[in-house]
Amino acid sequence: QSALTQPRSVSGSPGQSVTISCTGTSSDVGAYNYVSWYQQHPGKAPKLMIYDVSKRPSGVPDRFSGSKSGNTASLTISGLQAEDEADYYCCSYAGSYTYVFGTGTKVTVL
Amino acid sequence: QVQLQESGPGLVKPSETLSLTCTVSGGSISNFYWSWIRQPPGKGLEWIGYIYYSGSTNYNPSLKSRVTTSVDTSKNQFSLKLSSLTAADTAVYYCARGDQRLERAFFDYWGQGTLVTVSS
Numbered sequence: 095q096s097a098l099t100q101p102r103s104v105s106g107s108p109g110q111s112v113t114i115s116c117t118g119t120s121s122d123v124g125a126y127n128y129v130s131w132y133q134q135h136p137g138k139a140p141k142l143m144i145y146d147v148s149k150r151p152s153g154v155p156d157r158f159s160g161s162k163s164g165n166t167a168s169l170t171i172s173g174l175q176a177e178d179e180a181d182y183y184c185c186s187y188a189g190s191y192t193y194v195f196g197t198g199t200k201v202t203v204l
Numbered sequence: 205q206v207q208l209q210e211s212g213p214g215l216v217k218p219s220e221t222l223s224l225t226c227t228v229s230g231g232s233i234s235n236f237y238w239s240w241i242r243q244p245p246g247k248g249l250e251w252i253g254y255i256y257y258s259g260s261t262n263y264n265p266s267l268k269s270r271v272t273t274s275v276d277t278s279k280n281q282f283s284l285k286l287s288s289l290t291a292a293d294t295a296v297y298y299c300a301r302g303d304q305r306l307e308r309a310f311f312d313y314w315g316q317g318t319l320v321t322v323s324s
Contacts, residue, residue: 095265097248130310132249139298139317140249145310183249187309191254191262193239198248 098123098184098196105202106174114199116167116184122194124165128187131160131169135180143182144169171201179203206231208299208315215321222286222320226299233257233280237302239311240273240284242295250295254302255282289322296320 099117106112116123116131123129129147132140142151144160147167157172167186171178184196212224226238240252253263255273263271272285286293296319300311 126307126309128307128309132311139314140311141314142310142312145312146308151312185249185251185309185311187307191306192264193251193309195241195249195251 095188095192095194098186098194100182100184100196100199102197103200103202105204106171107204108174108176110174111170111172112174112201113171114169114182114184114201116169116186116196118165118167118186118194120165122186122188123162123167125189126187127162129160129162129167130185131158131167132183132185133178133180134183140183174203176203206301206313208301208313210297210299210315210318212297212318212320214319215323216289217324218289218291218322220289222284222289222293222297222322224284224297224299224318224320226282226284226315228280228282228301233275233277233282235304237304237306238275238282239300239302241298241300241311242293243298243317244292244295252284252286252297254306291322294320294322 131144134140147162148160188194234257237254239254270287275282296317298317299315301313
């Protein structure tokens with residue numbers, strides 16, 4: 095069970111859009127529509143941003159959206175804001191009642 | 205509003221066993237899956253395992269031989285034990301609530317996390 099692969103960092107200017115990829119295998123991301131995304135600010139606990147690939151919990155801005163194609167899931171942040179600067183992690187169901195997280199991506203707002 | 209709070213020692217010696225407890229308030233521990241997740245300093249998240257309120261469990265295969273979890277529904281608490289500790293187990297340990305369906309891989313409520321350092 096290997097960690098899902100995310101880019102180490104992505105950056106964008108305020109107002110721009112950034113997309114973070116999360117690549118797994120046909121045994122995890124590709125097999126199930128159960129991918130979630132978390133935002134983590136320094137020293138804080140992760141916060142759920144997206145679940146079931148593309149659903150947003152109540153209170154999460156609609157600037158955050160999720161999608162999946164094959165073995166790769168993606169998180170897009172539209173209209174980037176300063177407060178979006180954080181680490182982001184994906185998570186997928188990996189079968190046999192286990193879960194696997196991504197390697198994490200640092201989003202920098204220029 | 206559901207809240208989770210981890211408690212336990214912040215310093216544990218190598219080869220010993222880590223014991224943490226998560227207390228759930230603002231909601232019942234019943235009908236949900238409850239997980240432990242850890243994060244070594246400066247690194248990513250790692251799922252450790254879950255326990256259901258009924259007591260059923262499952263663990264990350266890489267940690268399975270060293271992990272035990274338990275639940276006390278009367279106290280709205282669940283616990284983690286991790287044995288044979290090494291410095292590689294130094295991490296912030298989080299407890300988190302999963303869904304009522306196991307496959308739905310998301311955690312909607314998290315504790316604040318507790319740093320556990322393994323050192324003599």
